[in-house]
Amino acid sequence: MCETPQPEDLLTWYDRHARIMPWRVSPEDRKSGHRPDPYRVWLSEIMLQQTTVAAVRSYFLKFTELWPTVSDLARAEDDDVMAAWAGLGYYARARNLLKCARVVTERYNGIFPSDRAALQSLPGIGPYTSAAIASIAFDQPETVVDGNVERVMARVFAVEEPLPPAKARLTTLAESLTPKKRPGDYAQAVMDLGATICTPKRPACGICPWMTGCKARDLGIAADLPRKLAKAAKPTRKGVVYVARRSDGAWLLERRPDKGLLGGMLGWPGSDWSDAPTASAPISADWTTLDAEVRHTFTHFHLILTIQTAWVAVEENPSNGQYIPHRDFRPTDLPTVFRKVFDVASHVFLND
DNA sequence: CATCCGTGGCA
């Protein structure tokens, strides 16, 4: 009547349905003693923060190809790592990734600590990621609580309290279910359940390994949970960007400061982004306003960019920014909003 | 503790 969901039932399901991912060791391989490489677990978990598996896959393969070990990554140039991360978003993750790799290499001799508290003291590793590494890489009985786990717990226990206030309660409930046996597989199993069956919309309760004992299903409110407080509406900001190309083919770009929006990334010089941006060109030239605008939405605001283009003479020196030779310029190194600008503006500079 | 920080897919 009031059965509690059994972790064993979820593990049985996971043994048959675990999804294949480049950073994962299959349950069968694990039976023969294989543990996942902590470096790969860490790298994947950082990339997966607020990011889908589909988006992460190619980035993970690129990073492990370029930097097979944490020590390789620690030795990398900052700009190369930021360029490799371009397009994945939340660029503070990339900066902290490098910091963390260097701490692990220098202070821990290239060996990730297995202790959750030690992990959480490292840059970019918070409550979720420390539990994920400790459980998945080192099979310690730590409890991961991400968006999937919150949703699964809210439904299994029919928690009506909305997020984010319900976070602490959901964490306690999740901890109450974490088994001492195979905690790493269990952690991935709960998240897989949330990603494939206990989905935000139209959960597939009919094929759920935890259908028995799920209170929300009994009450017929699974799809309505977790409840969430309304979010603030996004304002719309405006801005101007300047796309300049020197007569020798070089592009005028600037490295953004480490802190703040798109921190550490390469971008086009331009105005501030606000309700009434104040623009001044980075170099004197015959600027032309492009017909098309670029629209882009960040986490907390919409942006509409006006684009100015110009060819400039070799003799002119810019007030800010740096010239990147054409052969060194890859649009894919830019964050998405600036890549959109390039896509719209590039036709002006075609005959090269 | 509230705010800041990307992106692409999808209803």
Added chain:
DNA sequence: TTGCCAAGGAT
């Protein structure tokens, strides 16, 4: 087209 959503952390 718009808003919601996804394996969060730092400040």
